[in-house]
Amino acid sequence: MSDDTVLPIPNLSLAQNYFVLSTPSLEHLHQNARKELLEGIQADHMAPYYRIVTATNALDLDEALLARMEKENKEELDKIDERLEEAKKTEGETDIADALRARANYLTRIGDKDKAVEAQKLALEKTPGLGSRIDIVLTLIRIGFFFGDHDMITQNLAQAEELVEKGGDWDRRNRLKVYRGLHLLSIRQFKRGGELLLDALSTFTATELISYNDFVASTIISNVLTLNRPDLKKKLISAPEVIQVLPELPVLSDLMKNLYDSHYDKFFLALAATEQTHLKPNRLLAPHTRYYVREMRISAYNQLLESYRSLTLDSLARSFGVSVEFVDSELSRFIASGRLHCTIDKVNGVVETNRPSVKNAQYETVIRQGDILLNAVQRLSKVLY
Numbered sequence: 169m170s171d172d173t174v175l176p177i178p179n180l181s182l183a184q185n186y187f188v189l190s191t192p193s194l195e196h197l198h199q200n201a202r203k204e205l206l207e208g209i210q211a212d213h214m215a216p217y218y219r220i221v222t223a224t225n226a227l228d229l230d231e232a233l234l235a236r237m238e239k240e241n242k243e244e245l246d247k248i249d250e251r252l253e254e255a256k257k258t259e260g261e262t263d264i265a266d267a268l269r270a271r272a273n274y275l276t277r278i279g280d281k282d283k284a285v286e287a288q289k290l291a292l293e294k295t296p297g298l299g300s301r302i303d304i305v306l307t308l309i310r311i312g313f314f315f316g317d318h319d320m321i322t323q324n325l326a327q328a329e330e331l332v333e334k335g336g337d338w339d340r341r342n343r344l345k346v347y348r349g350l351h352l353l354s355i356r357q358f359k360r361g362g363e364l365l366l367d368a369l370s371t372f373t374a375t376e377l378i379s380y381n382d383f384v385a386s387t388i389i390s391n392v393l394t395l396n397r398p399d400l401k402k403k404l405i406s407a408p409e410v411i412q413v414l415p416e417l418p419v420l421s422d423l424m425k426n427l428y429d430s431h432y433d434k435f436f437l438a439l440a441a442t443e444q445t446h447l448k449p450n451r452l453l454a455p456h457t458r459y460y461v462r463e464m465r466i467s468a469y470n471q472l473l474e475s476y477r478s479l480t481l482d483s484l485a486r487s488f489g490v491s492v493e494f495v496d497s498e499l500s501r502f503i504a505s506g507r508l509h510c511t512i513d514k515v516n517g518v519v520e521t522n523r524p525s526v527k528n529a530q531y532e533t534v535i536r537q538g539d540i541l542l543n544a545v546q547r548l549s550k551v552l553y
Contacts, residue, residue, distance in 0.1 A: 174303060174306075174376045175273055175277075175307075175376065176375065176376040177273060177276045177277045177310070177376075178217075178276055178277065178310060178311060178314040179208050179212060179277075180310065180313060180314055180377065180378070181204070181208065182204075182205055182208040182209065182214075182217070182279075182314075183313070183314045183316075184201075184450075184451055185201040185202075185204050185205035185208070186201075186205060186221055186226055187451035187454075188201040188449060189201050189202060189205065189221075189226040189227075190224065190226055191448075191449075191454070193448065194449055197449060202226075202227065205221065205226070205227060206227060209221070209227075209237075210233070210237075212277050212278060212279075213237045213240040213241055213244075213278060214237065214277070214278045214279045215234060215237035215238040215240075215241050215278060216241075216278055216279050216280035216281075216283075217278065217279025217280075218233070218234055218237060218279075219234070220279070222234075237278075241278055244274060245271070245274065245275075248267065248270050248271045248274060251267050252264070252267040252268065252271060255267045261294070261296065262296070264294060265291065265295045265296065265300075268287070268290055268291040268294050268295075269291045269295065269300070269304070271287050271291075272284060272287035272288040272290070272291045272304070272307075273307070275287050276288065276307060276310075276311060279314070281311060281314075281315050284311060285308065285311060285320075288304055288307055288308050288311070289308075291304055292304045292305065298331060298334060298335055298336070299336070299337060299340065301331055302328060302331045302336050302340050302344075303340075305324050305327050305328045305331060306324075306340075306343065306344070306347065308320065308324040309321055309324045309328065309347050309351075310376065310377060312324060313350075313351075313377070316451075318351075318354070318355070321351050322351070325344075325347065325348055325351060328344055329348075332344055338371075339373060342368050342371045342372070342373060343373060343374045345364045345365075345367055345368040346364070346365065346368050346372065346374040346377060346383065347374065347377060348361075348364050349362070349363075349364035349365040349368065349386075349390075350365075350377065350378065350386065350452060352364065353365075353386060353389075353390055353453065354452040354453075356456050356459065358390045358393050358394055358460075359390075359394040361390055362387065362390030362391040362394050362395075365383070365386060365387040365390060365391070366387055366391055366403060366404070369384075369407060369410070370407075370409055372409075380413070381413055381416055381417065384409065384410060384413045384417065385417055385420055385446060386453075387404075387410070388404065388410065388417070388420045388423075388424055389420065389442070389446060389447075389453070391403070391404050392404070392420075392423060392424050392427060392464070393460065393463055393464060397428060397471070400424070400427070401428060404424060405424060405425065405428060419438060419441045419442055419445050419446065420438075422434065422435075422437075422438035422441070423435065423438040423442050426438055427464075427467075427468060427471070430471070430472070432468055432472060432487045432488045432489070433486075433487065433488055433489030434489075435468055436465075436468075436488050436489055436490065437489070439461060439464055439465070443457060443460075443461055447460060447461075465498070465502075466502055466507050466508065468488070469498075469499065469502065469508055470508065472484070472487060473508065473509075473510055473519070473521050474521075476521060477520065477521055478519060478520040478521065479518070479519055480517055480518055480519070481495060481496055481512070481517045481518070481519060482517060484499075484519060492517075496512065496514075499512060499519065500512060509521060509522055
């Protein structure tokens with residue numbers, strides 16, 4: 169195996185299928201997910217992972233299949249262990265490191281988390297090349313993604329960044345951007361995560377982590393929320409990499425273009441479709457579905473209100489294709505929480521904007537930051553004196 173070959177292990181599409189099967193509201197996707205999960209487990213002889221998914225009743229336990237896979241695992245590990253022992257007796261450090269990586273990668277492939285992590289860390293200790301060491305740490309991050317272990321992802325992302333700063337090549341630097349970007353999306357940091365994904369758009373190679381179409385989808389979802397209108401057009405809508413994939417992502421195409429073109433009624437329909445097809449079924453984004461939908465609605469309301477000093481509730485409702493009662497209720501909620509700068513005149517049925525001045529906002533920022541600085545100085549003085 170070439171040092172530059174990145175193995176797609178563990179198979180992250182299986183973790184996605186397992187998530188779908190574990191989510192009752194996604195029952196309409198269960199049949200296909202069950203089929204793909206079982207086929208993937210059989211293809212890689214994933215006996216340890218099969219035990220996990222059958223223990224939660226995501227798949228029915230087939231004792232004969234489990235026995236066959238465990239037999240295959242034992243035979244393959246015995247062969248690898250023989251090669252490792254032979255390398256220790258007759259070969260140099262490089263061959264020993266290769267054998268250790270082979271063992272770690274096999275345990276990773278079959279979904280034996282604890283043993284895989286232990287073996288990868290041992291291989292990391294014994295592997296001399298910086299590029300190979302980065303690849304091992306990226307594999308540990310993928311194990312974290314596969315099992316939903318955020319602490320493991322965070323720790324190894326930090327280690328990967330340290331190694332890359334010591335001399336990681338262009339390809340590994342770009343792969344790491346995608347790993348960091350997806351992790352940030354999974355913890356609701358859409359702005360920073362979206363920036364990293366957008367930066368990697370033209371250089372994407374991390375297919376061991378996510379398919380290209382899913383990568384572009386994640387890039388669109390995160391950046392539609394955070395980019396202003398001029399940047400949305402320049403960086404996303406007009407990007408050749410996005411244009412190429414959009415025919416395969418019609419819902420996201422509608423979401424992005426209708427927001428930009430101010431077709432708010434069509435945008436609301438596309439947002440509802442995005443919720444059902446790209447957010448709820450996605451194991452990284454599903455926990456943030458309500459947040460995302462709410463923020464996108466606020467973004468659309470703000471975009472429309474910025475163009476007017478006042479407009480009627482009726483015209484606002486017609487723009488979004490909803491009832492006056494719905495838009496009145498929703499605006500009231502967002503105004504009360506300080507997310508929309510406007511007031512509702514219920515008597516005349518009018519919405520009036522009252523955007524705060526830039527100077528007032530700057531003044532409030534200075535006061536807030538000054539308070540933080542004074543508190544920090546006071547704490548420091550207590551320590552020193």
